Amino acid sequence: MILKQMVDKLEAIPVYVPENWEEIQVGSVFASDLISDILVSEGEEQLLLTSLTTPQVVRTAAIVGAAAVIIVHRKQIPPGLAGSARIEEIPLFYSSTSKYDACVRLGKMEDAP
Amino acid sequence: MLDSSALRVQVLAYGLKIRDVMTTKIFAVSRNCTMGDVQTIMKNNGISGVPVVDERRVVGIISMHDILIALENSRLQELVTKHMTTDVKTLSEELPLSFAISAFSNHPFRRFPVVNQANELVGIITPRNINLALIRELSRQLDEIEEELAPSAVPKANSVFHRAYRLTRYDFEHAGMASAELKRELKKRGVPPKIIRRAAIVSYELEINIVAHSHGGTLTLFIDDHRMRITAIDFGPGIPDLDAAMREGFSTANEWIRSQGFGAGMGLPNAKRVSDEFEIQSGVEMGTMVKAIVFLNRNR
Incomplete structure (x- = not known):
């Protein structure tokens, strides 16, 4: 799937995006609020959905080579996160959609013919 | 550093x-x-x-x-x-x-x-x-360095990367910096992404472990052409039951650590899982030392 389409589906707002981010491919989606879970996940080019807003979220995403992070269930996020995302070069967005709803919407996208 | x-x-x-x-x-x-x-x-x-x-x-x-x-x-x-x-x-x-x-x-x-x-x-x-042993070892290593610096006709491969990082208790703000540097260094050396991912996960899990569970410590990274070796050592309190600590789901994390997204009891087992070699020693009131190796040219 294309990251841009997923971002649109969740009405997510960009916090930090590199050039040509619209072309980024996503291999799988992983939703969790436990960093330990993210670190044991096996997927590649993952889109990470989480409601955590600590700098460790971005750092962890970089460690596992995630394609992007969307912080869900948030109408705003701490200002320092944009800097962390820039340093780690991880595309970062936020969306007010709940984690469950975000998973359902993305799941339907995958099922669509 | x-x-x-x-x-x-x-x-x-x-x-x-x-x-x-x-x-x-x-x-x-x-x-x-x-x-x-x-x-x-x-x-x-x-x-x-x-x-x-x-x-x-x-x-x-x-x-x-x-x-x-x-x-x-x-x-x-x-x-x-x-x-x-x-x-x-x-x-x-x-x-x-x-x-x-x-x-x-x-x-x-x-x-x-x-x-x-x-x-x-x-x-x-x-x-x-202890003082005598450290002086003896320093002197021996100095000889080795001098030998290494001597002009040689043999072309050298990638240089050795050797860094130590001090880690402070509960400093989640900076935890992960060493792993980020490790990742950049491995990328620069053209190591395959899957191996970089494993190496970075070991390093990151050990960094977080020191910050979340110990009184503070150090993480040392050593990289040459064949391997990435991490030595993570802390100043206590030590792990009373190592077998339990190596079991998935066992955790002594407090609520605050959990609120940071950590403390699911996966750290040490996960670090071991992604390492090619893993060794842990701990002494109550003395500290814990973990040595882990990831080979850079060996896919799983």
Whole structure:
């Protein structure tokens, strides 16, 4: 799937995006609020959905080579996160959609013919 | 990042074991010796502490202070068992030297009897032994560096990356910096992404472990053409039950650590899972040391 389409589906707002981010491919989606879970996940080019807003979220995403992070269930996020995302070069967005709803919407996208 | 001299000493302390540093020339006495016997041994050999053993097991220790008290009270003819300290702290010969350094910081003692796996006395370690061993090792490594710097006709491969990072308790703001640098370095060297991911996960899990569960410590990264080696060492409190700590789901994390997204009890098992080699040692009140290796040209 294309990251841009997923971002649109969740009405997510960009916090930090590199050039040509619209072309980024996503291999799988992983939703969790436990960093330990993210670190044991096996997927590649993952889109990470989480409601955590600590700098460790971005750092962890970089460690596992995630394609992007969307912080869900948030109408705003701490200002320092944009800097962390820039340093780690991880595309970062936020969306007010709940984690469950975000998973359902993305799941339907995958099922669509 | 630590300065290079501090780094060098840290690395030495990780690399050496207590066995490599202790003196094996032991002056010990049995239960039926007198304080006078111990006084003679101390005087003739210039030492200030003598363990009391029973079939090679340490049952007590007599210090210079004990001798002085016995001398003052004219009790030098009495058996050592009446005067010895029986609560003796011993160190295992298998432990890293850094644990002995922590033990000297945490206790007022000037020497520790060293025991083997059968709990038998095999040596004594003092701060002097440690200083001499560190100087000897530094000098040996200096020779090696000079040899390495000497002009050579053989073209060199990638240089060695060697860094140490100090980690502070509960400093989640900076935890992960070492792993980020590791990742950049491996990428620069053209290591395959899957291997970079494994190496970064080991490093990150160990960094977080020190920050979340210890009083603080250091993480040392070593990278050459073949492997990435991490040594993570902390200053305590140590892990009382290593088997439990290596089981998935076992965690001693508090609520605050959990609120940061950590503390699911996956750290150490996950670090072991993604490593090619993994070794852990821990001593209560002394600290924990983990050594992990990821081979850079070996896919799973």
